[in-house]
Amino acid sequence: MTRDNIAQQALAAMLEKDCFTEWLGIIIDEHGEGYCKLHFTVRSEMLNGFGIVHGGVLFSAADSAFAFACNSHGRLSVALDATINFLKPAAEGDIVTAEARELHCGNRTGFYDVVLKNSKNEQLALFRGTAYRTDRLLVTE
Amino acid sequence: MTRDNIAQQALAAMLEKDCFTEWLGIIIDEHGEGYCKLHFTVRSEMLNGFGIVHGGVLFSAADSAFAFACNSHGRLSVALDATINFLKPAAEGDIVTAEARELHCGNRTGFYDVVLKNSKNEQLALFRGTAYRTDRLLVTE
């Protein structure tokens, strides 16, 4: 199986059961080895008490992009920790894009950056995550 | 107005519109100045592609507890950044508790810790957030 096939099958296996990513209305725009770009639209049920998108919703979209990027090598990988910086709020109806890139991928651990933007290309939040790569294969060749 | 009244009214004002906290099924157990304890039950729609709770759901509950704690002084406060460490997964049906404590509250900024546990009192995740305190009052005396 090619590396691209592995990435595709790993993503398909994850998406099949990922109910929360589905609830978020996430659409995958691009995906490959160590990479994932996705978007979703902010709905009223995603707002917090100040009428803007809940920080947890932005984190969640970034965390999904991170998971899809770090599992793209076909080895089950889990988040150890993540940091998010909030730059700008998003409102109902805004289309939010999350783009995850691999910063480093070692044998056991990997680091990933996710940038969240609105449709004006303004940065909303910056996420950085650390993954632990288990021995379990997501895809059987 | 007493400080407890301010905290109560700030929380009420936030909860009235906080649709995502409502979607999470969050119940506030205790709330006061610089403090918030809440819980929710993991539903199937909160699971990720590996059949465990999505990291973003744990972050979201922590972020809500953080917001309720840092806004309890009656001044509108927003998250600048937050870090989360994932210790243990949670499954459907698990009751997750998030307890936020104030580590430091300066004139303009505050630091908060949130501990997430399951009903066996096992730590699931540890969250640390930094808040910026605006001049806008949440509660008019």
Add this chain to the structure above:
Amino acid sequence: MTRDNIAQQALAAMLEKDCFTEWLGIIIDEHGEGYCKLHFTVRSEMLNGFGIVHGGVLFSAADSAFAFACNSHGRLSVALDATINFLKPAAEGDIVTAEARELHCGNRTGFYDVVLKNSKNEQLALFRGTAYRTDRLLVTE
């Protein structure tokens, strides 16, 4: 060898070569499995451009405490990432204590908290680190 012996020998092996910890003037007050408490005195050469202790010096002391705590099990462990929150400055002559505790220790990874205080027992900074535990033994039984 008992677990306490392993911790002691691991610390001794590290300290023998740890030139920067020595430069910091760090004294170990207490050390055991998953734990380390140490202190140092702020010298003029540790100050930044504002005449207070350089943030990197506080981080360094915390990072040493973290390293001594996470290597105490006798397996060579390295920092993956760390976060520090700065609560209060320290000045020349201040005695700074750093106390590291293990939050979680899995087979491959561990999480640690380090609290930095001055001699008035005021918190100066809070550090949280993630370690990767290699297979290499620090101590041969």
Add this chain to the structure above:
Amino acid sequence: MTRDNIAQQALAAMLEKDCFTEWLGIIIDEHGEGYCKLHFTVRSEMLNGFGIVHGGVLFSAADSAFAFACNSHGRLSVALDATINFLKPAAEGDIVTAEARELHCGNRTGFYDVVLKNSKNEQLALFRGTAYRTDRLLVTE
């Protein structure tokens, strides 16, 4: 005074007293509004117990670059928190470059990224810091 002049004078005012940056042997390569690039050489006294550069030394160089970048607007700015991810070790004699860029600069807070590299252009560590901007001016016009 032009903005470039303000940045220059702010840097000069900080460097005059920054003893720890001096101890690190830091040389400023480039500096301007929201930006700083510097380098230093790893000396034997900067090594940890494993014979590689102490994590605190890498953090310190990043923290200096961050401080010089966020104070470049002429308003005294202090670090609230920072996160560092360690990708690759550095050894004695290595020349380490730290490049700080402004991600966002609001009225009261700012976010900065610092990338640390060795002379082979390999990333050693990634630092992200949050600054609070006080009202105090560093430079009097």
